[in-house]
Amino acid sequence: MSTLRFALAQIDTCVGDLDGNARKVLDFTRRAMQGGADVVVFPEMTLTGYPIEDLALRATFRSAAWDTADRLAAALGDEGMGGLYVVVGTIGTDHANGKPRNRLVVLHGGHVWAGYDKHFLPNYGVFDEFRIFSSGERTVVLDIDGARVGVAICEDIWQDGGPVAELAHMGIDLLLTVNGSPYEEGKTHTRLDLGARRAREVDAPMIYVNQVGGQDDLVFDGGSFVVDADGTLLERSPMFVEDLSYFDLDTDADHQRPGAIAEPLDADEEVYTACVLGLKDYMAKNGFTSVTLGLSGGVDSALVAAMAADAAGGDAVYGISMPSMYSSDGSKDDAADLAANLGAHYDVQPIEPLFDAFQRQLRLEGVAAENLQARIRGVIVMAYSNSKGALALATGNKSELACGYSTIYGDAVGGYAPIKDVFKTKVWALARWRNRAAAEGVGVGGLRVVGNEGFDGGVMPAGGVIIPVSSIEKAPSAELRPGQKDSDSLPEYALLDRVLEAYIEHAHGRADLLADGFDERTVDTVMRLVDRAEWKRRQYPLGPKVSALAFGRDRRLPVTDRFRE
């Protein structure tokens, strides 16, 4: 038989935006047809966006999603693309109990031609699928022009047994998987190993199409790929960008021909780009075109500003220097230099007159007076946010947040916190990487830097430095009292971050941490800080629930922002 051409449509969807997602499927399918594709494969829950959480439980949303799939199939037919097989993810209904299902449908001949429901529903980490979906029970092999194509959805390939094991017995020519797999440091290798294992299990090539883009606090990194039946990598799409790649399946061949394999990214570049994409998409999906943030001259705000400029262009960044009586001249200069390097807007708003006005009434001392400074800055940042319609960015890093070393409603103010999951030592590494990238004139990850010519070499400052070196090299300080240093209150970051990683990421207990070789005083300090910081992070959302649905902490509320009923 002749070969079958698969298009891997690695797209960025938006939760709830049924019409927008369907338009994008139509657009990519047109391009794939131009590219000679027979089958076009989109990521998990393409039409609904992913993860949709409890929006899945709204009956009106499910019915609108179903109508969208029908209309899309018809539109494909009307435009002469009915001969293609278009694989899209959406939401279905379990007719036995009315529960939603995580479904893959194949659009063909102007109709929904075939379907498959996800078996394994992940219910750990960021996933809550067992909560909202019921499990599929059928294993599906599609006959596409004579080729036997087995299908699976994301978690189905992460668990042993189930549909993949059945497909292995049934005999297939290809395993086709659609995925919504969020980014985590180092996950690329894990996915490739898994893909190779499953391809060997079913003794056929495997296609892995992943979603790309930021959705609230998750970033999907794309990196779709194809492995041969023996586990050989045949194709890999780039990370962090939408992409359309092709794979030609020859069912008569023992081995498939390799295609383009995107180079892996540098480890720091990967995290930096994930953060930029998360911010870029949060802005786009929530209707923001600019951001505002305080520029202290420190490395955290400098890194966040650079990410913002990479996400939206320097001209979309409103940086505010808010010096106090304790701010060093160096800090003020560094903030100004950074803004100039980025081509960002830059205002100076001294807080001393405001601080004095409050103190005439309140006469605060100690930590309360320190927090007052941070909160005055928070008020100014939000004033810029409200006046300019700009998204306020919080600049806290993961080490600070873990230890509660920040002022709630002060420096913690913001609608989005680009480095909230980046330890301080990694912040320094990312800042250094960004400067290196500027000096070498490379782009940022696979991301197209829109409207910010600086990074394409146009107005790059001499030496290619984006983030002032002194911001990176000086000892970290909140500058809320004379001579204050982070190290007065926290262990050195090189040590702190290692303890935090063991305590938080690896759930090591006190005895484990001591066995890890950390000294008792450090362990007890860090555990106390982290445990005490917990309630700070829960500020405001908490309050008693007296009905079925409450606002605040309860993140289960239906988000219908983009789903117009």
Place this chain on the structure above:
Amino acid sequence: MSTLRFALAQIDTCVGDLDGNARKVLDFTRRAMQGGADVVVFPEMTLTGYPIEDLALRATFRSAAWDTADRLAAALGDEGMGGLYVVVGTIGTDHANGKPRNRLVVLHGGHVWAGYDKHFLPNYGVFDEFRIFSSGERTVVLDIDGARVGVAICEDIWQDGGPVAELAHMGIDLLLTVNGSPYEEGKTHTRLDLGARRAREVDAPMIYVNQVGGQDDLVFDGGSFVVDADGTLLERSPMFVEDLSYFDLDTDADHQRPGAIAEPLDADEEVYTACVLGLKDYMAKNGFTSVTLGLSGGVDSALVAAMAADAAGGDAVYGISMPSMYSSDGSKDDAADLAANLGAHYDVQPIEPLFDAFQRQLRLEGVAAENLQARIRGVIVMAYSNSKGALALATGNKSELACGYSTIYGDAVGGYAPIKDVFKTKVWALARWRNRAAAEGVGVGGLRVVGNEGFDGGVMPAGGVIIPVSSIEKAPSAELRPGQKDSDSLPEYALLDRVLEAYIEHAHGRADLLADGFDERTVDTVMRLVDRAEWKRRQYPLGPKVSALAFGRDRRLPVTDRFRE
């Protein structure tokens, strides 16, 4: 045979506080032995507290919980209580896969004598049990001095089939259930109906012991009860307080003798008391002894202040009047009257000088200038919070929060929001109820009002009014510009609340709402407001995740505050 005396120990546990919870079990068991009990029954997950969420996934916590159960059993034996059967909830391990289990153990003879693992793991609404636990598979009948006692844990009786159906076939003398069932308006009747149905199913009396107390954003209302085999209510413990009641089982009798049946509460009293208990326990479990809040003269802050005084005493309430140029004299008087009625601390902090200082630098207009006023108030409230170590209370109600009619980092500031789940029309009803209760000299629910003699009739103002009538009766206004009224921006609350209830609680879509009889303009206004408010509620926690665990929105983080490793 002789009768077997069961003590229903309806206690208030604290998540993570293994030692404190074990001490309380010991204390109540001592009292129950004095009362002649043979069996003492505590609520679901007594030792660990409930709900423990992902804390269950920390291996060190599970092992500490197991040690606690062993030590507690030994301590009971050492104190001469080894002859009792003490039923406590805790966490177990599924040895097949290492996953945690929701377990009930019976302590007897100085040892853990028997155990049962919950079968049905609720995974909807506020429950995430399937996420963290594995299901038990054994059905357990305890032989207690010859009586056949079947056991079940909470959700086991809410689902048909499973252990209760098996117990019905096995034949038992009593169905014993331990529960952690959170409060919701009207749930008392639902639970009683369910209990009667299950008792009839197993053809034996059923004991339902529920937890009481606030835990983060949940309130457990207690209201433990016993129903006879024919569904007759035999005993009911009071709501919202710790309690020790008894039930004597006579296995030879066809019908059991009724005991004390607590009167149901008035519907408004019930919600009011739930809010007070939630706040009281949030304070106690997080180490706060006082609160601070802005007193605007409006009904929301007045109601919250009254709740706070009922939770902690008037002397523990720091009320701050923060009048602006737009505040009416009436509002200022009402705030002062309220504070006097409550015996609360009361300061006046005018915001005009601070507003002027900001405006000299920022020159804000419109909504930005309105928000500035609210944010200056937020800074002042937090200054009081930091200076006095007092918990800041947010006073927003559910109608406001649903519509985004509040200023983030302004009036939304606070560590706890006592009326976040109370619609505005209910706020008025609760305020009126509180005044009525004061006038009639009744207590607040079953709650003991500690340290606030005012409510016991000591310093009750003439006429018994707590909340100034003008705060309740005047048209709601944010007073952020001249002549502003809530009704400029929102439908009248009587209408708004009905639409919100249909849209949010009942998930009615646009077509459903029109069919409900609401007019199109109102429906579209409310839907737009609610949908747009969503991102406001998500401020700050959001940011990209690049590792296994991130801070902020991810509420899965281990809370180890009270669990000292």
